[in-house]
Amino acid sequence: MYHCLDTSQFDRRLLEEISELADAARFISKSKEGADWLSGLLSHKRAMLYFVQPSTRTYLSFLSACQILGMQTADVRDTSTSSEVKGETELDTVRTFSSYYDAIIMRHYKANFAREIADMLDKTNRPVPVINGGAGKDQHPTQALLDIYTLRKSFEQRGGIDHKKIAFVGDLMRGRTARSLSRLLTRFENVKQYFVAPDFLQIDSGVLSVLDRLGISYELVDDIHKVLPEVDAVYLTRLQDEWDDQDKTAGHYFIENYALTMENVGLLRQHAVIMHPLPRRQEISYEVDSDPRAVYWRQVRNGMWARVALLAKIFGVEQEIKQV
Amino acid sequence: MYHCLDTSQFDRRLLEEISELADAARFISKSKEGADWLSGLLSHKRAMLYFVQPSTRTYLSFLSACQILGMQTADVRDTSTSSEVKGETELDTVRTFSSYYDAIIMRHYKANFAREIADMLDKTNRPVPVINGGAGKDQHPTQALLDIYTLRKSFEQRGGIDHKKIAFVGDLMRGRTARSLSRLLTRFENVKQYFVAPDFLQIDSGVLSVLDRLGISYELVDDIHKVLPEVDAVYLTRLQDEWDDQDKTAGHYFIENYALTMENVGLLRQHAVIMHPLPRRQEISYEVDSDPRAVYWRQVRNGMWARVALLAKIFGVEQEIKQV
Amino acid sequence: MYHCLDTSQFDRRLLEEISELADAARFISKSKEGADWLSGLLSHKRAMLYFVQPSTRTYLSFLSACQILGMQTADVRDTSTSSEVKGETELDTVRTFSSYYDAIIMRHYKANFAREIADMLDKTNRPVPVINGGAGKDQHPTQALLDIYTLRKSFEQRGGIDHKKIAFVGDLMRGRTARSLSRLLTRFENVKQYFVAPDFLQIDSGVLSVLDRLGISYELVDDIHKVLPEVDAVYLTRLQDEWDDQDKTAGHYFIENYALTMENVGLLRQHAVIMHPLPRRQEISYEVDSDPRAVYWRQVRNGMWARVALLAKIFGVEQEIKQV
Incomplete structure (x- = not known):
């Protein structure tokens, strides 16, 4: 898996693997040593949380997952402070922002926007993974x-x-x-x-x-x-x-x-x-x-760990977690 | 001390201890090695800054204290982007958010809200410390x-x-x-x-x-x-x-x-x-x-170090700081 | 260089040095080990991003540069949540905030504000570097x-x-x-x-x-x-x-x-x-x-690395980067 755009990508084997990874990461995190080890896994990666459709709970869940794996993050939550107001297309805006980051986690009111961004970036010489954090009434x-x-x-x-x-x-x-x-x-x-x-x-x-x-x-x-x-x-x-x-x-x-x-x-x-x-x-x-x-209430916390597992899978560190 | 809710909790011994801890942490931080050591103390803990009553200075002071101890943080400053708009009670909102974090630092316009949250979380199977960062005209x-x-x-x-x-x-x-x-x-x-x-x-x-x-x-x-x-x-x-x-x-x-x-x-x-x-x-x-x-002006900076000491005390790492 | 306020500070030698530093840091970051080493260089420093004139792209570029060098950051993007509303002068506001941080990266609508802040802080017993991230129609x-x-x-x-x-x-x-x-x-x-x-x-x-x-x-x-x-x-x-x-x-x-x-x-x-x-x-x-x-598009990414180099220079870790 490179981008995570819709549920059709999850076959049974992947669902089982992500569940097992989530359990493993969770278990590792229970000691300080384990938590510190986890936060070294992706300490060289940084993620942008592009949440222009508000959703504090999904945002916090992804942010926490990034933090657990040591990823630095940046928020974009309000496009009115971006250059869009100067007549830029949103594709240009996101491409610019993506230049600084190694992944984009995105929540957007437009149903297909995460895929548009993924397709656009795939054509550049610096694509990064795009993760769909929910879109309008559609995929989540x-x-x-x-x-x-x-x-x-x-x-x-x-x-x-x-x-x-x-x-x-x-x-x-x-x-x-x-x-x-x-x-x-x-x-x-x-x-x-x-x-x-x-x-x-x-x-x-x-x-x-x-x-x-x-x-x-x-x-x-x-x-x-x-x-x-x-x-x-x-x-x-x-x-x-x-x-x-x-x-x-x-x-x-x-x-x-x-x-x-x-x-x-x-x-x-x-x-x-x-x-x-x-x-x-x-x-x-x-x-x-x-x-x-x-x-x-456990579901909420499970969401954070499932997202930890998803990020680990996308960045290819799943073996390191499994081998602990 | 588990929660920090009002000044009545501070007896003289605790006031002296926190002052000494603040001095000790401050002294340790003067070298790069010391600062890096401090930021490993709570690197396995993450805090939510729930500041729905605006106060940039108190917010920055707590944020800095968290950063000095290596705690990752998340901000919630505007409940209009949370699910409250969808008819959720604020107790449910904070409980959801608390699922992702190991402490809640809270500034709220309601006088007693920090205590309400602390009481509510104490009844769940995943309580976390609540720190009152100021409430309306009352306790700070x-x-x-x-x-x-x-x-x-x-x-x-x-x-x-x-x-x-x-x-x-x-x-x-x-x-x-x-x-x-x-x-x-x-x-x-x-x-x-x-x-x-x-x-x-x-x-x-x-x-x-x-x-x-x-x-x-x-x-x-x-x-x-x-x-x-x-x-x-x-x-x-x-x-x-x-x-x-x-x-x-x-x-x-x-x-x-x-x-x-x-x-x-x-x-x-x-x-x-x-x-x-x-x-x-x-x-x-x-x-x-x-x-x-x-x-x-020194008072401002003292505030940051007093909050470092408070967090160290709440998370039980005060002995490690004293023994340096 | 202590403050970075306007382009007149950049003579040819400094321009060449910053370009070389940017190349060196970029090269180091290509491995996980290198990236982790870079993020230990300024792990004892924290920066405030005071961006009251909105500019998401410049903000993200500086934020990324800080993160690459391991600097913790705080954002101030909206003064309406600060004490300015209580009648404080903006000089007092920024001085207060500066108490918590080791550098101020500033974008402001007032042409000369970064210099005013630098001058004011230079007269206190805790000055910190001020970096001009753009001001109105003027210097950038x-x-x-x-x-x-x-x-x-x-x-x-x-x-x-x-x-x-x-x-x-x-x-x-x-x-x-x-x-x-x-x-x-x-x-x-x-x-x-x-x-x-x-x-x-x-x-x-x-x-x-x-x-x-x-x-x-x-x-x-x-x-x-x-x-x-x-x-x-x-x-x-x-x-x-x-x-x-x-x-x-x-x-x-x-x-x-x-x-x-x-x-x-x-x-x-x-x-x-x-x-x-x-x-x-x-x-x-x-x-x-x-x-x-x-x-x-490369220019965008070059901006991030040039800012990494600038921060390294301001905090005096340029030799460490060159010697890798």
């Missing part, structure tokens, strides 16, 4: 990566991700996390997917036709209570009403059918796990946080 | 710490802080520095305090009743000229008129009575010191800067 | 430095900069890069300068009277086509219409006469080089980027 490959890593850790004692049943709940039409994760789950064997949403927020047919084509079993469901007793993991998502126009769909949304509360969490099987990409609103009651099945 | 414990450190250094050859006379001058009603420092001075023996302000800006009665209860000697004064010949230290503060409503109190404020100028600085005793938490306006004439008794 | 000494470095590298096989012919093209009245570079070229022998601009955007007479006084040969030209077959380097610049009032000069500007395109680039001699300080608009067609004579 490292989120899907951390979700797979979290599921894999959760099912470590129970045979891994194969043959599990996983429910996506909430605003599946607009949340990109469910779409990306659904896709990656097809890399595993016999994973059944449930899509729990009201009609007008159901997952788009493109996702379903991929599942159909691959012969993956799935169900469309309109109430979380129907799936809780069935599944090994429930993946909740929030209503993405920032994309709404005036006639808010939120008004037609019965949160009770798509939320986990102290009332219905008892329906969940003992070994099941509760996930959420965060931020949450009312989809998960705060009291559920102390339930041992709740792994959404 | 590390400012009080650096003031004590500065007084201690200033009186090093004269028996320390015990038995000294210290005058606070200016807007004592709203400036939190005087309140905090007044409190910490009660940890020392027989320190007399003077509060020099017009009636409507005098120190609040809560501070005075603490002094009364502890049997500490103090005087309320309305003109700086009356105390200059008496005191060992004069601590000037600016008019905090950003808290004023339309009918500016500034109009009723005779700055001449609460300022140090080339005219009245001669009244000050030879060994006295001049302090100010900065920023200043007209409370101290620029010509006074070259007076050898002026220590307010 | 490190841009001129990287331009000299680029020319020197371009003519390495052809006897260096002496005796070459160099054309400046575009908005020479307001672009500070042409003015600064013109000045530095007078340090070399027998360099002929061409100023290619419409009358109302021609280089100012101050520059020309310097050339007259030094007996330097130059020509004023109104069309790029007349100089392309003559020169060893063509230095294009963009129209600086952000300084324009309502009656935009842009309307009277025939870009064809001051741009390099696939149509006229063939007129350029085989060994000539094409430079531009960037950002560009239509002065250079995108197709020209792949012409081997185009060095403007």
Whole structure:
């Protein structure tokens, strides 16, 4: 892997490798000596975090991953302070900035911008890896990566991700996390997917036709209570009403059918796990946080380690980590 | 000490220890080898600077302290780029961010927010130390710490802080520095305090009743000229008129009575010191800067070293520094 | 050199030394061991980047230079979050911030501010070097430095900069890069300068009277086509219409006469080089980027290395780099 642009790049072997690398780096970091050793691995590399679409949590996660590996970083978060205001194209802007750095980690409102940048740089005599940290309503490959890593850790004692049943709940039409994760789950064997949403927020047919084509079993469901007793993991998502126009769909949304509360969490099987990409609103009651099945806070930290693993892979130091 | 939330945590022994640690770290840093050694002490720790109430000077002081000890840092200065805009509670936001870091240094407009965060994190399975870098009109414990450190250094050859006379001058009603420092001075023996302000800006009665209860000697004064010949230290503060409503109190404020100028600085005793938490306006004439008794610029640098000492103490590396 | 404030400080010997240092550091950085060694050179120094006039590219270039040498950094980019809002003078603000740092790299809208700060700090007992990273329409000494470095590298096989012919093209009245570079070229022998601009955007007479006084040969030209077959380097610049009032000069500007395109680039001699300080608009067609004579992208990277060399010189580690 050179650029990391979309989830289609992750085959099963790569997903397993990144999960193992994340575990290994995490273990090494537990001692001061280990942490110092990790931060020498990429101490000769520097990364630019080009985050013109705001997202503090993804930004901090990538920044931390860079810091753990000893990469120096620079932020570009506001193009109004760049030369774009002087009539430069954004391709020129990013090419200029890339001159100073060894990698670009990018979050942008334009769906395809990370790929445009990667293609442009590949034609120059100083290309650098481009990592897509999320784009508009579309791809967010490292989120899907951390979700797979979290599921894999959760099912470590129970045979891994194969043959599990996983429910996506909430605003599946607009949340990109469910779409990306659904896709990656097809890399595993016999994973059944449930899509729990009201009609007008159901997952788009493109996702379903991929599942159909691959012969993956799935169900469309309109109430979380129907799936809780069935599944090994429930993946909740929030209503993405920032994309709404005036006639808010939120008004037609019965949160009770798509939320986990102290009332219905008892329906969940003992070994099941509760996930959420965060931020949450009312989809998960705060009291559920102390339930041992709740792994959404661990998910956050897993994201940092999955990104450590991804950077190690991109810069070719994975063997050094594995050999420790 | 785990969290650093308010000045009540600083007993005399801790104040002495932090002052000694600050001196020791400062001495070590004078050589390149020493500086490099210091920056290896906490190279395995990373801190988040959550400064949603702007304060560049406190921010830079803490940032520098982290850098001196080798801690990597991340800034959060504007919550509008975080998920709060998506309906998340700020407790969830900070908990998410804390997942990536080993300490939170926080400046917030809400008086009690640092403690709320500390309490919330203490209930999770990954608590991290929370350091209060100032909150609204209230607590600013590390400012009080650096003031004590500065007084201690200033009186090093004269028996320390015990038995000294210290005058606070200016807007004592709203400036939190005087309140905090007044409190910490009660940890020392027989320190007399003077509060020099017009009636409507005098120190609040809560501070005075603490002094009364502890049997500490103090005087309320309305003109700086009356105390200059008496005191060992004069601590000037600016008019905090950003808290004023339309009918500016500034109009009723005779700055001449609460300022140090080339005219009245001669009244000050030879060994006295001049302090100010900065920023200043007209409370101290620029010509006074070259007076050898002026220590307010040294105070700034002392603040950085006091914060180095505090971080070293919180992360338990104080013995390593002392043994050098 | 202690402060770096304007181009007049760069005599020929210093220009040569900085170019050689830049080459040496660059060569060392090619291995991981070399890069790690470089980042230990100034690991005991920390720099403040005081960029209150926005310029992401200059900022990133300096930041990268600091990182390459292991200097920790802090950004101040928005004075609205500093105490200036509380009535502090900017001299006090910068003095406070300087207390925490070992160097100030400064970009400011006020022409003379870097020098004011340098003068002020020189009178204190803790002066630090001040580096001018560009000021308003005026001095931008490190841009001129990287331009000299680029020319020197371009003519390495052809006897260096002496005796070459160099054309400046575009908005020479307001672009500070042409003015600064013109000045530095007078340090070399027998360099002929061409100023290619419409009358109302021609280089100012101050520059020309310097050339007259030094007996330097130059020509004023109104069309790029007349100089392309003559020169060893063509230095294009963009129209600086952000300084324009309502009656935009842009309307009277025939870009064809001051741009390099696939149509006229063939007129350029085989060994000539094409430079531009960037950002560009239509002065250079995108197709020209792949012409081997185009060095403007290399110029960007040269800027970073020239700044590495400058910092090494200011902090006195140039011998260590030369001896590797």
